Amino acid sequence: MRSGPALDAETILTATEDVLRRHGPAKATVLDVARALGVSHASVYRHFPSKAALREAVTRRWLGRAREDIAAVAADTRQVPPERLRTWLTTLFAAKRKLLSEDPELFATYRVLAAEHSDAAADHVTDLLEQLRVIIADGVTAGDFTCADPAATARTVFDATMAYHHPAHAPEWQAPGTEAALEAVCALLVNGLRFR
Amino acid sequence: MRSGPALDAETILTATEDVLRRHGPAKATVLDVARALGVSHASVYRHFPSKAALREAVTRRWLGRAREDIAAVAADTRQVPPERLRTWLTTLFAAKRKLLSEDPELFATYRVLAAEHSDAAADHVTDLLEQLRVIIADGVTAGDFTCADPAATARTVFDATMAYHHPAHAPEWQAPGTEAALEAVCALLVNGLRFR
Numbered sequence: 001m002r003s004g005p006a007l008d009a010e011t012i013l014t015a016t017e018d019v020l021r022r023h024g025p026a027k028a029t030v031l032d033v034a035r036a037l038g039v040s041h042a043s044v045y046r047h048f049p050s051k052a053a054l055r056e057a058v059t060r061r062w063l064g065r066a067r068e069d070i071a072a073v074a075a076d077t078r079q080v081p082p083e084r085l086r087t088w089l090t091t092l093f094a095a096k097r098k099l100l101s102e103d104p105e106l107f108a109t110y111r112v113l114a115a116e117h118s119d120a121a122a123d124h125v126t127d128l129l130e131q132l133r134v135i136i137a138d139g140v141t142a143g144d145f146t147c148a149d150p151a152a153t154a155r156t157v158f159d160a161t162m163a164y165h166h167p168a169h170a171p172e173w174q175a176p177g178t179e180a181a182l183e184a185v186c187a188l189l190v191n192g193l194r195f196r
Numbered sequence: 197m198r199s200g201p202a203l204d205a206e207t208i209l210t211a212t213e214d215v216l217r218r219h220g221p222a223k224a225t226v227l228d229v230a231r232a233l234g235v236s237h238a239s240v241y242r243h244f245p246s247k248a249a250l251r252e253a254v255t256r257r258w259l260g261r262a263r264e265d266i267a268a269v270a271a272d273t274r275q276v277p278p279e280r281l282r283t284w285l286t287t288l289f290a291a292k293r294k295l296l297s298e299d300p301e302l303f304a305t306y307r308v309l310a311a312e313h314s315d316a317a318a319d320h321v322t323d324l325l326e327q328l329r330v331i332i333a334d335g336v337t338a339g340d341f342t343c344a345d346p347a348a349t350a351r352t353v354f355d356a357t358m359a360y361h362h363p364a365h366a367p368e369w370q371a372p373g374t375e376a377a378l379e380a381v382c383a384l385l386v387n388g389l390r391f392r
Contacts, residue, residue: 115367152380153380153384155377155380156377156380156381156384157384159359159377159380159381160356160357160381160384160385161356162358162359162365163355163358163362166359166364166365168362168364168365169358169362169364171311181351181352181355184348184349184351184352184355185352185355185356187388188349188352188353188356188385188388188389189356189384189385189388190388191387191388191389191391192383192384192385192386192387192388192391193384193387193388194391195387195388195390195391
């Protein structure tokens, strides 16, 4: 059994990431995590009440790491809103594809949570929708976009680009032409938003 | 063993549908189909060289049954193209959702084939894209839409409505608000196509 500094949640999450990378989401257990840390599984349960809670927390932290680049685009008011919207959607796609290629096992965990409408996946979507809403609202203020309800329109733009961020479409993301297809969807959506 | 009229491909496909409905795509075997017909499995293989070929043929026929309603909208020139595009997309969604609710096991088979990029699934998409191309080309001729390449734009509209026809999104199709969400996507796309 492990001695030394007290076990904290971050240490458990890092160990869980490693276990998920090694065993995959279907096979990884809390006991594997405890073993990797040299502690009892009760010590892990003290921080995370269930395997599901642990899996949620790992995915939440992992998705959070990709957040910075995407949020930076949403906040970059040097780009005019139509251009910022395009850059945001292509940055989101690039970030999702990078998560997939660099960490396929953790991506698989995220895909399971998205299919189960877990809190971690739902909060991730809520965060993205709010970024999108800000860009669209800025576009309305600047006179670039016409729309009555930026929050509702953010949802519509998000739905119309599902193929480029929903994990169920991940198997298609490496296909040639996917970036060009997203560019074409972005151009059509931006034209739709400009329409009056 | 069965006697009477010679075994034809249609009879085998009908029996295979029943077997798929009973056992699901993961468990259904060619032997189950042969048993249901009271023939040897060699008799089935005489018409379909493999389980994969049989599964493809069943899915192709099954998808074909939903085709008529959708194709009728594409050909209905009484509707002006912007309205026809909206009707076509909502009819396609309604048809897919009906296939799912009436025949979940055959839908699951189709979902597997779509993920595997099978010929049956690819041909289904090609057929739909051609219907969409005709509507968009009619819109360009009528002066409703601006677009240089109706076939490419058909692909873009299809990609932007993935959430409402791709089988991977089927678990979300019964959620309240899905029809309204599709209407909002359609309105944005039609505005994008009208833009000049």
